[in-house]
Amino acid sequence: MARAVLIRLCFMLALVGLLTGLGAARAEPMQAGAMRIGIHPDRTRFVVELPGPVEFQAFTQAEPYRVVLDLADIKVTRPLPPPGGLIGGVQLDGVSGPGSRLLLDTKGPFKVAAIAIYPPSAGLPHRLVLDLVEVAAAGFVAKPPPNRLSPREAGRAPAATNAPRPPAAKRPTAKPVIVLDPGHGGVDPGTVGVGGMHEKDLVLDYALELRRRLERTGRYRVVMTRERDIFLRLSERVDVARKTNAQLFISLHADSIGSAEFRGGAVYTLSETASDEEAAALAAKENKADLLGGVPLDDRDNQVTSILIDLAQRETMNYSARFTNLLLPELAERNVAMRPKPHRFAGFRVLKAPDVPSVLLELGYLSNRQDAQFVTSAAGRAAIVAAVVEAIDRYFTEKRN
Ligand SMILES: [Zn+2]
Known part of the structure:
Protein backbone atom coordinates (compact mmCIF):
# COMPACT_ATOMS: atom_id res chain seq x y z
CA MET A 1 0.00 0.00 0.00
CA ALA A 2 1.40 3.29 -0.96
CA ARG A 3 2.44 5.43 1.91
CA ALA A 4 0.32 8.43 1.25
CA VAL A 5 1.17 12.01 1.60
CA LEU A 6 3.43 12.54 4.52
CA ILE A 7 4.42 16.09 4.52
CA ARG A 8 2.50 19.13 3.66
CA LEU A 9 4.67 22.12 3.55
CA CYS A 10 3.68 25.61 2.84
CA PHE A 11 6.09 28.46 2.58
CA MET A 12 5.11 31.98 1.71
CA LEU A 13 7.51 34.83 1.99
CA ALA A 14 6.68 38.43 2.62
CA LEU A 15 7.75 40.79 -0.16
CA VAL A 16 4.09 41.26 -0.92
CA GLY A 17 4.87 44.47 -2.74
CA LEU A 18 7.13 42.68 -5.19
CA LEU A 19 4.69 39.85 -5.85
CA THR A 20 1.59 41.94 -6.22
CA GLY A 21 3.50 44.36 -8.39
CA LEU A 22 4.58 41.58 -10.69
CA GLY A 23 1.26 39.82 -10.45
CA ALA A 24 -0.76 42.79 -11.63
CA ALA A 25 1.23 43.29 -14.80
CA ARG A 26 2.06 39.67 -15.53
CA ALA A 27 0.15 37.70 -18.12
CA GLU A 28 2.59 34.79 -18.39
CA PRO A 29 3.56 32.77 -15.34
CA MET A 30 7.05 33.35 -14.04
CA GLN A 31 9.75 30.97 -15.16
CA ALA A 32 11.98 28.97 -12.88
CA GLY A 33 15.68 29.10 -13.68
CA ALA A 34 18.31 26.41 -13.70
CA MET A 35 18.01 23.24 -11.65
CA ARG A 36 20.87 21.18 -10.36
CA ILE A 37 21.73 18.29 -8.07
CA GLY A 38 24.69 18.56 -5.74
CA ILE A 39 26.26 15.45 -4.25
CA HIS A 40 27.79 15.92 -0.82
CA PRO A 41 29.27 13.33 1.53
CA ASP A 42 26.34 13.56 3.92
CA ARG A 43 23.47 14.65 1.66
CA THR A 44 22.09 15.10 -1.81
CA ARG A 45 21.02 18.65 -2.57
CA PHE A 46 18.44 19.64 -5.16
CA VAL A 47 18.34 23.30 -6.18
CA VAL A 48 15.84 25.24 -8.33
CA GLU A 49 16.59 28.85 -9.14
CA LEU A 50 13.56 31.10 -8.82
CA PRO A 51 12.59 34.60 -9.94
CA GLY A 52 11.60 35.44 -6.36
CA PRO A 53 10.23 33.93 -3.18
CA VAL A 54 7.31 31.68 -4.13
CA GLU A 55 4.83 29.51 -2.35
CA PHE A 56 5.65 25.82 -2.41
CA GLN A 57 4.54 22.53 -0.94
CA ALA A 58 6.50 19.32 -0.57
CA PHE A 59 5.21 15.82 0.04
CA THR A 60 6.99 12.50 0.35
CA GLN A 61 5.86 9.07 -0.83
CA ALA A 62 7.21 5.59 -0.15
CA GLU A 63 6.23 3.52 -3.22
CA PRO A 64 8.21 4.58 -5.07
CA TYR A 65 10.29 6.65 -2.70
CA ARG A 66 9.97 10.20 -3.91
CA VAL A 67 9.56 13.85 -3.06
CA VAL A 68 6.74 15.70 -4.79
CA LEU A 69 7.50 19.37 -5.03
CA ASP A 70 4.75 21.79 -6.04
CA LEU A 71 5.73 25.31 -6.98
CA ALA A 72 2.88 27.78 -7.18
CA ASP A 73 2.77 30.29 -10.05
CA ILE A 74 6.03 29.11 -11.54
CA LYS A 75 6.69 27.37 -14.83
CA VAL A 76 9.54 24.92 -14.69
CA THR A 77 11.08 24.33 -18.09
CA ARG A 78 13.47 21.71 -19.37
CA PRO A 79 16.23 20.65 -19.32
CA LEU A 80 15.75 18.70 -16.12
CA PRO A 81 18.93 17.81 -14.26
CA PRO A 82 20.38 14.32 -14.72
CA PRO A 83 20.15 11.89 -11.76
CA GLY A 84 22.77 12.17 -9.06
CA GLY A 85 23.45 11.03 -5.52
CA LEU A 86 20.31 9.79 -3.81
CA ILE A 87 18.09 11.17 -6.61
CA GLY A 88 17.47 8.54 -9.28
CA GLY A 89 15.44 10.74 -11.58
CA VAL A 90 13.70 14.10 -11.94
CA GLN A 91 10.40 14.34 -13.79
CA LEU A 92 8.03 17.15 -14.57
CA ASP A 93 4.40 16.28 -13.90
CA GLY A 94 1.61 18.31 -15.41
CA VAL A 95 -0.62 20.16 -12.97
CA SER A 96 -3.60 22.29 -13.76
CA GLY A 97 -3.18 25.99 -13.16
CA PRO A 98 -0.10 28.10 -13.39
CA GLY A 99 2.14 26.04 -11.11
CA SER A 100 4.57 23.19 -11.68
CA ARG A 101 5.04 19.80 -10.05
CA LEU A 102 8.42 18.14 -9.87
CA LEU A 103 8.84 14.49 -8.96
CA LEU A 104 12.17 13.57 -7.46
CA ASP A 105 12.47 9.78 -7.36
CA THR A 106 15.01 8.58 -4.86
CA LYS A 107 17.08 5.42 -4.92
CA GLY A 108 15.83 4.42 -1.49
CA PRO A 109 14.35 5.63 1.79
CA PHE A 110 15.37 9.11 2.78
CA LYS A 111 14.54 11.99 5.01
CA VAL A 112 14.18 15.64 4.13
CA ALA A 113 17.01 17.19 6.13
CA ALA A 114 16.23 20.75 5.04
CA ILE A 115 14.04 22.64 2.65
CA ALA A 116 14.04 26.40 2.29
CA ILE A 117 14.10 29.30 -0.13
CA TYR A 118 17.38 31.17 0.05
CA PRO A 119 17.52 34.87 -0.78
CA PRO A 120 19.86 36.04 -3.55
CA SER A 121 23.53 35.82 -2.63
CA ALA A 122 26.91 35.59 -4.33
CA GLY A 123 25.43 36.40 -7.73
CA LEU A 124 22.78 33.65 -7.44
CA PRO A 125 19.06 34.46 -7.55
CA HIS A 126 16.42 33.22 -5.10
CA ARG A 127 16.51 29.45 -5.00
CA LEU A 128 14.73 26.60 -3.37
CA VAL A 129 17.17 24.24 -1.72
CA LEU A 130 16.13 20.72 -0.73
CA ASP A 131 18.52 18.44 1.14
CA LEU A 132 17.90 14.69 1.23
CA VAL A 133 19.69 12.24 3.48
CA GLU A 134 19.63 8.47 3.11
CA VAL A 135 18.00 6.56 5.98
CA ALA A 136 17.08 2.96 6.74
CA ALA A 137 13.60 1.95 5.60
CA ALA A 138 12.41 2.04 9.20
CA GLY A 139 13.62 5.63 9.42
CA PHE A 140 11.35 6.78 6.60
CA VAL A 141 8.49 8.23 8.59
CA ALA A 142 6.16 11.19 8.66
CA LYS A 143 8.20 14.14 9.67
CA PRO A 144 8.02 17.81 8.82
CA PRO A 145 11.29 19.07 7.40
CA PRO A 146 13.36 21.26 9.66
CA ASN A 147 12.88 24.51 7.80
CA ARG A 148 9.15 24.47 7.85
CA LEU A 149 7.27 27.69 8.56
CA SER A 150 3.54 28.01 8.79
CA PRO A 151 2.05 30.55 6.39
CA ARG A 152 0.89 32.53 9.38
CA GLU A 153 4.42 33.02 10.62
CA ALA A 154 6.18 33.32 7.31
CA GLY A 155 5.24 36.94 6.83
CA ARG A 156 7.31 38.14 9.73
CA ALA A 157 10.92 37.42 10.19
CA PRO A 158 11.79 35.99 13.61
ZN1 LIG B 1 12.12 29.79 32.39
Whole structure:
Protein backbone atom coordinates (compact mmCIF):
# COMPACT_ATOMS: atom_id res chain seq x y z
CA MET A 1 0.00 0.00 0.00
CA ALA A 2 1.40 3.29 -0.96
CA ARG A 3 2.44 5.43 1.91
CA ALA A 4 0.32 8.43 1.25
CA VAL A 5 1.17 12.01 1.60
CA LEU A 6 3.43 12.54 4.52
CA ILE A 7 4.42 16.09 4.52
CA ARG A 8 2.50 19.13 3.66
CA LEU A 9 4.67 22.12 3.55
CA CYS A 10 3.68 25.61 2.84
CA PHE A 11 6.09 28.46 2.58
CA MET A 12 5.11 31.98 1.71
CA LEU A 13 7.51 34.83 1.99
CA ALA A 14 6.68 38.43 2.62
CA LEU A 15 7.75 40.79 -0.16
CA VAL A 16 4.09 41.26 -0.92
CA GLY A 17 4.87 44.47 -2.74
CA LEU A 18 7.13 42.68 -5.19
CA LEU A 19 4.69 39.85 -5.85
CA THR A 20 1.59 41.94 -6.22
CA GLY A 21 3.50 44.36 -8.39
CA LEU A 22 4.58 41.58 -10.69
CA GLY A 23 1.26 39.82 -10.45
CA ALA A 24 -0.76 42.79 -11.63
CA ALA A 25 1.23 43.29 -14.80
CA ARG A 26 2.06 39.67 -15.53
CA ALA A 27 0.15 37.70 -18.12
CA GLU A 28 2.59 34.79 -18.39
CA PRO A 29 3.56 32.77 -15.34
CA MET A 30 7.05 33.35 -14.04
CA GLN A 31 9.75 30.97 -15.16
CA ALA A 32 11.98 28.97 -12.88
CA GLY A 33 15.68 29.10 -13.68
CA ALA A 34 18.31 26.41 -13.70
CA MET A 35 18.01 23.24 -11.65
CA ARG A 36 20.87 21.18 -10.36
CA ILE A 37 21.73 18.29 -8.07
CA GLY A 38 24.69 18.56 -5.74
CA ILE A 39 26.26 15.45 -4.25
CA HIS A 40 27.79 15.92 -0.82
CA PRO A 41 29.27 13.33 1.53
CA ASP A 42 26.34 13.56 3.92
CA ARG A 43 23.47 14.65 1.66
CA THR A 44 22.09 15.10 -1.81
CA ARG A 45 21.02 18.65 -2.57
CA PHE A 46 18.44 19.64 -5.16
CA VAL A 47 18.34 23.30 -6.18
CA VAL A 48 15.84 25.24 -8.33
CA GLU A 49 16.59 28.85 -9.14
CA LEU A 50 13.56 31.10 -8.82
CA PRO A 51 12.59 34.60 -9.94
CA GLY A 52 11.60 35.44 -6.36
CA PRO A 53 10.23 33.93 -3.18
CA VAL A 54 7.31 31.68 -4.13
CA GLU A 55 4.83 29.51 -2.35
CA PHE A 56 5.65 25.82 -2.41
CA GLN A 57 4.54 22.53 -0.94
CA ALA A 58 6.50 19.32 -0.57
CA PHE A 59 5.21 15.82 0.04
CA THR A 60 6.99 12.50 0.35
CA GLN A 61 5.86 9.07 -0.83
CA ALA A 62 7.21 5.59 -0.15
CA GLU A 63 6.23 3.52 -3.22
CA PRO A 64 8.21 4.58 -5.07
CA TYR A 65 10.29 6.65 -2.70
CA ARG A 66 9.97 10.20 -3.91
CA VAL A 67 9.56 13.85 -3.06
CA VAL A 68 6.74 15.70 -4.79
CA LEU A 69 7.50 19.37 -5.03
CA ASP A 70 4.75 21.79 -6.04
CA LEU A 71 5.73 25.31 -6.98
CA ALA A 72 2.88 27.78 -7.18
CA ASP A 73 2.77 30.29 -10.05
CA ILE A 74 6.03 29.11 -11.54
CA LYS A 75 6.69 27.37 -14.83
CA VAL A 76 9.54 24.92 -14.69
CA THR A 77 11.08 24.33 -18.09
CA ARG A 78 13.47 21.71 -19.37
CA PRO A 79 16.23 20.65 -19.32
CA LEU A 80 15.75 18.70 -16.12
CA PRO A 81 18.93 17.81 -14.26
CA PRO A 82 20.38 14.32 -14.72
CA PRO A 83 20.15 11.89 -11.76
CA GLY A 84 22.77 12.17 -9.06
CA GLY A 85 23.45 11.03 -5.52
CA LEU A 86 20.31 9.79 -3.81
CA ILE A 87 18.09 11.17 -6.61
CA GLY A 88 17.47 8.54 -9.28
CA GLY A 89 15.44 10.74 -11.58
CA VAL A 90 13.70 14.10 -11.94
CA GLN A 91 10.40 14.34 -13.79
CA LEU A 92 8.03 17.15 -14.57
CA ASP A 93 4.40 16.28 -13.90
CA GLY A 94 1.61 18.31 -15.41
CA VAL A 95 -0.62 20.16 -12.97
CA SER A 96 -3.60 22.29 -13.76
CA GLY A 97 -3.18 25.99 -13.16
CA PRO A 98 -0.10 28.10 -13.39
CA GLY A 99 2.14 26.04 -11.11
CA SER A 100 4.57 23.19 -11.68
CA ARG A 101 5.04 19.80 -10.05
CA LEU A 102 8.42 18.14 -9.87
CA LEU A 103 8.84 14.49 -8.96
CA LEU A 104 12.17 13.57 -7.46
CA ASP A 105 12.47 9.78 -7.36
CA THR A 106 15.01 8.58 -4.86
CA LYS A 107 17.08 5.42 -4.92
CA GLY A 108 15.83 4.42 -1.49
CA PRO A 109 14.35 5.63 1.79
CA PHE A 110 15.37 9.11 2.78
CA LYS A 111 14.54 11.99 5.01
CA VAL A 112 14.18 15.64 4.13
CA ALA A 113 17.01 17.19 6.13
CA ALA A 114 16.23 20.75 5.04
CA ILE A 115 14.04 22.64 2.65
CA ALA A 116 14.04 26.40 2.29
CA ILE A 117 14.10 29.30 -0.13
CA TYR A 118 17.38 31.17 0.05
CA PRO A 119 17.52 34.87 -0.78
CA PRO A 120 19.86 36.04 -3.55
CA SER A 121 23.53 35.82 -2.63
CA ALA A 122 26.91 35.59 -4.33
CA GLY A 123 25.43 36.40 -7.73
CA LEU A 124 22.78 33.65 -7.44
CA PRO A 125 19.06 34.46 -7.55
CA HIS A 126 16.42 33.22 -5.10
CA ARG A 127 16.51 29.45 -5.00
CA LEU A 128 14.73 26.60 -3.37
CA VAL A 129 17.17 24.24 -1.72
CA LEU A 130 16.13 20.72 -0.73
CA ASP A 131 18.52 18.44 1.14
CA LEU A 132 17.90 14.69 1.23
CA VAL A 133 19.69 12.24 3.48
CA GLU A 134 19.63 8.47 3.11
CA VAL A 135 18.00 6.56 5.98
CA ALA A 136 17.08 2.96 6.74
CA ALA A 137 13.60 1.95 5.60
CA ALA A 138 12.41 2.04 9.20
CA GLY A 139 13.62 5.63 9.42
CA PHE A 140 11.35 6.78 6.60
CA VAL A 141 8.49 8.23 8.59
CA ALA A 142 6.16 11.19 8.66
CA LYS A 143 8.20 14.14 9.67
CA PRO A 144 8.02 17.81 8.82
CA PRO A 145 11.29 19.07 7.40
CA PRO A 146 13.36 21.26 9.66
CA ASN A 147 12.88 24.51 7.80
CA ARG A 148 9.15 24.47 7.85
CA LEU A 149 7.27 27.69 8.56
CA SER A 150 3.54 28.01 8.79
CA PRO A 151 2.05 30.55 6.39
CA ARG A 152 0.89 32.53 9.38
CA GLU A 153 4.42 33.02 10.62
CA ALA A 154 6.18 33.32 7.31
CA GLY A 155 5.24 36.94 6.83
CA ARG A 156 7.31 38.14 9.73
CA ALA A 157 10.92 37.42 10.19
CA PRO A 158 11.79 35.99 13.61
CA ALA A 159 13.53 38.75 15.45
CA ALA A 160 16.91 37.21 16.05
CA THR A 161 17.19 34.92 13.05
CA ASN A 162 20.20 35.29 10.83
CA ALA A 163 19.75 35.15 7.08
CA PRO A 164 19.84 31.59 5.75
CA ARG A 165 23.31 30.36 5.00
CA PRO A 166 24.49 29.84 1.47
CA PRO A 167 24.65 26.18 0.43
CA ALA A 168 27.09 24.11 2.43
CA ALA A 169 29.03 23.20 -0.71
CA LYS A 170 30.47 26.67 -0.68
CA ARG A 171 31.46 26.45 2.95
CA PRO A 172 33.55 23.31 3.23
CA THR A 173 34.98 24.36 6.56
CA ALA A 174 31.68 25.47 8.08
CA LYS A 175 31.83 25.72 11.84
CA PRO A 176 29.23 23.93 13.94
CA VAL A 177 26.27 26.20 14.60
CA ILE A 178 25.21 26.52 18.22
CA VAL A 179 21.92 28.18 19.03
CA LEU A 180 21.65 29.88 22.41
CA ASP A 181 18.13 30.46 23.59
CA PRO A 182 17.70 32.83 26.53
CA GLY A 183 14.25 31.93 27.88
CA HIS A 184 11.31 34.35 28.12
CA GLY A 185 11.64 38.04 27.19
CA GLY A 186 9.43 41.04 26.49
CA VAL A 187 6.04 40.72 28.16
CA ASP A 188 7.13 37.42 29.67
CA PRO A 189 9.60 38.06 32.51
CA GLY A 190 9.93 34.41 33.53
CA THR A 191 10.30 33.95 37.25
CA VAL A 192 11.21 36.78 39.59
CA GLY A 193 13.97 36.11 42.10
CA VAL A 194 14.44 37.09 45.74
CA GLY A 195 16.33 40.27 44.84
CA GLY A 196 13.77 41.25 42.21
CA MET A 197 15.92 39.77 39.47
CA HIS A 198 13.93 38.81 36.37
CA GLU A 199 14.75 35.44 34.85
CA LYS A 200 14.55 36.91 31.32
CA ASP A 201 17.34 39.41 32.05
CA LEU A 202 19.55 36.95 33.89
CA VAL A 203 19.46 34.32 31.16
CA LEU A 204 20.04 36.91 28.42
CA ASP A 205 23.14 38.08 30.28
CA TYR A 206 24.36 34.46 30.48
CA ALA A 207 23.67 33.81 26.81
CA LEU A 208 25.53 36.95 25.70
CA GLU A 209 28.53 36.00 27.82
CA LEU A 210 28.41 32.44 26.56
CA ARG A 211 28.35 33.72 22.98
CA ARG A 212 31.38 35.92 23.64
CA ARG A 213 33.29 33.00 25.09
CA LEU A 214 32.32 30.57 22.32
CA GLU A 215 33.13 33.03 19.54
CA ARG A 216 36.50 33.70 21.12
CA THR A 217 37.45 30.05 20.53
CA GLY A 218 36.98 30.59 16.79
CA ARG A 219 35.47 27.11 16.56
CA TYR A 220 31.75 27.82 16.48
CA ARG A 221 29.13 29.95 14.86
CA VAL A 222 26.74 31.16 17.54
CA VAL A 223 23.17 32.18 16.80
CA MET A 224 20.93 33.69 19.46
CA THR A 225 17.16 33.25 19.40
CA ARG A 226 17.00 36.71 20.95
CA GLU A 227 19.68 39.20 21.89
CA ARG A 228 17.32 41.80 23.26
CA ASP A 229 14.39 41.95 25.63
CA ILE A 230 11.73 40.78 23.19
CA PHE A 231 8.99 38.20 23.28
CA LEU A 232 9.42 35.12 21.08
CA ARG A 233 7.00 32.25 20.78
CA LEU A 234 8.40 28.85 21.59
CA SER A 235 8.04 27.55 18.05
CA GLU A 236 10.03 30.53 16.76
CA ARG A 237 12.88 29.52 19.04
CA VAL A 238 12.77 26.00 17.66
CA ASP A 239 12.62 27.37 14.10
CA VAL A 240 15.88 29.24 14.63
CA ALA A 241 17.59 25.93 15.39
CA ARG A 242 16.06 24.28 12.35
CA LYS A 243 16.72 27.07 9.91
CA THR A 244 20.36 27.45 10.84
CA ASN A 245 20.96 23.68 10.74
CA ALA A 246 22.17 24.00 14.30
CA GLN A 247 24.15 21.14 15.79
CA LEU A 248 23.34 22.06 19.36
CA PHE A 249 20.55 24.07 20.97
CA ILE A 250 20.89 25.32 24.53
CA SER A 251 17.95 26.97 26.25
CA LEU A 252 18.80 28.92 29.40
CA HIS A 253 16.41 29.30 32.32
CA ALA A 254 16.26 29.75 36.07
CA ASP A 255 13.46 28.48 38.23
CA SER A 256 11.70 29.53 41.39
CA ILE A 257 9.48 27.61 43.72
CA GLY A 258 7.40 28.17 46.83
CA SER A 259 9.96 26.67 49.20
CA ALA A 260 12.96 28.95 49.75
CA GLU A 261 15.14 25.95 50.71
CA PHE A 262 14.97 24.31 47.31
CA ARG A 263 18.18 24.86 45.42
CA GLY A 264 20.42 23.62 42.62
CA GLY A 265 20.54 23.69 38.87
CA ALA A 266 19.51 20.93 36.48
CA VAL A 267 19.85 19.96 32.85
CA TYR A 268 16.67 18.89 31.10
CA THR A 269 16.32 16.87 27.94
CA LEU A 270 13.18 16.03 26.05
CA SER A 271 11.09 13.08 27.05
CA GLU A 272 7.53 12.00 26.50
CA THR A 273 7.33 11.17 30.17
CA ALA A 274 8.61 13.59 32.78
CA SER A 275 11.09 12.26 35.33
CA ASP A 276 8.80 13.32 38.17
CA GLU A 277 5.91 15.61 39.02
CA GLU A 278 8.14 18.57 39.62
CA ALA A 279 9.74 18.19 36.19
CA ALA A 280 6.31 17.91 34.62
CA ALA A 281 5.14 21.03 36.46
CA LEU A 282 8.18 22.99 35.37
CA ALA A 283 7.69 21.98 31.73
CA ALA A 284 4.03 22.95 31.95
CA LYS A 285 5.03 26.33 33.38
CA GLU A 286 7.64 26.98 30.70
CA ASN A 287 5.33 25.79 27.94
CA LYS A 288 2.83 28.43 28.96
CA ALA A 289 5.16 31.21 27.84
CA ASP A 290 3.26 31.58 24.56
CA LEU A 291 0.04 32.29 26.38
CA LEU A 292 1.69 35.22 28.14
CA GLY A 293 2.51 36.68 24.76
CA GLY A 294 -1.09 36.26 23.67
CA VAL A 295 -0.18 33.54 21.17
CA PRO A 296 -2.64 30.68 20.77
CA LEU A 297 -1.14 27.20 20.70
CA ASP A 298 -0.79 26.10 17.10
CA ASP A 299 -1.29 22.80 15.35
CA ARG A 300 2.38 22.12 15.41
CA ASP A 301 2.17 20.36 18.75
CA ASN A 302 0.27 17.50 17.16
CA GLN A 303 2.93 17.04 14.53
CA VAL A 304 5.58 17.21 17.19
CA THR A 305 3.91 14.36 19.05
CA SER A 306 4.30 12.10 16.04
CA ILE A 307 7.88 13.19 15.64
CA LEU A 308 8.62 12.00 19.12
CA ILE A 309 8.27 8.36 18.19
CA ASP A 310 10.47 8.70 15.17
CA LEU A 311 13.90 7.16 15.06
CA ALA A 312 15.62 10.36 14.05
CA GLN A 313 14.21 12.01 17.15
CA ARG A 314 15.54 9.18 19.28
CA GLU A 315 18.97 9.62 17.84
CA THR A 316 18.75 13.33 18.53
CA MET A 317 17.70 12.56 22.09
CA ASN A 318 20.76 10.34 22.49
CA TYR A 319 22.99 13.21 21.45
CA SER A 320 21.17 15.54 23.84
CA ALA A 321 21.85 13.06 26.64
CA ARG A 322 25.47 12.75 25.58
CA PHE A 323 25.94 16.50 25.83
CA THR A 324 24.23 16.48 29.24
CA ASN A 325 26.62 13.77 30.43
CA LEU A 326 29.52 15.99 29.45
CA LEU A 327 28.06 19.14 30.97
CA LEU A 328 27.16 17.81 34.43
CA PRO A 329 30.71 16.88 35.50
CA GLU A 330 31.98 20.27 34.28
CA LEU A 331 29.41 22.04 36.45
CA ALA A 332 30.22 19.82 39.42
CA GLU A 333 33.92 20.44 39.01
CA ARG A 334 33.27 24.18 39.32
CA ASN A 335 31.16 23.77 42.45
CA VAL A 336 27.90 24.78 40.83
CA ALA A 337 25.11 23.58 43.11
CA MET A 338 22.98 21.00 41.32
CA ARG A 339 19.88 19.01 42.12
CA PRO A 340 20.41 15.49 43.53
CA LYS A 341 19.42 13.98 40.15
CA PRO A 342 20.56 16.77 37.87
CA HIS A 343 19.71 15.14 34.52
CA ARG A 344 15.98 15.44 34.29
CA PHE A 345 13.39 14.80 31.60
CA ALA A 346 10.22 16.57 30.54
CA GLY A 347 8.25 17.59 27.49
CA PHE A 348 9.52 21.10 26.99
CA ARG A 349 8.18 22.47 23.71
CA VAL A 350 11.35 24.43 23.14
CA LEU A 351 13.40 21.22 22.96
CA LYS A 352 11.41 19.72 20.10
CA ALA A 353 13.51 20.41 17.01
CA PRO A 354 13.62 16.87 15.61
CA ASP A 355 17.13 17.06 14.18
CA VAL A 356 18.87 19.29 16.70
CA PRO A 357 20.27 17.93 19.98
CA SER A 358 18.73 20.23 22.57
CA VAL A 359 19.07 20.80 26.28
CA LEU A 360 17.49 23.18 28.74
CA LEU A 361 19.81 24.39 31.48
CA GLU A 362 18.18 25.58 34.68
CA LEU A 363 20.84 27.70 36.34
CA GLY A 364 19.33 27.36 39.80
CA TYR A 365 16.45 28.55 41.97
CA LEU A 366 16.02 32.30 42.09
CA SER A 367 13.71 31.71 45.05
CA ASN A 368 16.69 30.43 47.04
CA ARG A 369 18.98 33.10 48.48
CA GLN A 370 22.21 31.15 47.95
CA ASP A 371 21.35 30.16 44.40
CA ALA A 372 20.20 33.68 43.54
CA GLN A 373 23.39 35.12 44.96
CA PHE A 374 25.56 32.61 43.15
CA VAL A 375 24.00 32.83 39.71
CA THR A 376 23.88 36.63 39.76
CA SER A 377 27.52 36.94 40.88
CA ALA A 378 30.38 37.41 38.42
CA ALA A 379 32.07 34.30 39.83
CA GLY A 380 28.94 32.20 39.45
CA ARG A 381 28.38 33.31 35.89
CA ALA A 382 32.03 32.69 35.01
CA ALA A 383 31.89 29.18 36.49
CA ILE A 384 28.71 28.16 34.70
CA VAL A 385 29.72 29.70 31.37
CA ALA A 386 33.16 28.04 31.55
CA ALA A 387 31.52 24.68 32.27
CA VAL A 388 29.23 25.00 29.25
CA VAL A 389 32.09 26.05 26.94
CA GLU A 390 34.21 23.11 28.12
CA ALA A 391 31.32 20.68 27.63
CA ILE A 392 30.70 22.02 24.12
CA ASP A 393 34.37 21.59 23.25
CA ARG A 394 34.33 18.03 24.50
CA TYR A 395 31.07 17.26 22.74
CA PHE A 396 32.31 18.39 19.32
CA THR A 397 35.72 16.80 19.81
CA GLU A 398 34.01 13.47 20.53
CA LYS A 399 31.72 13.87 17.55
CA ARG A 400 34.65 14.43 15.21
CA ASN A 401 36.51 11.36 16.42
ZN1 LIG B 1 12.12 29.79 32.39
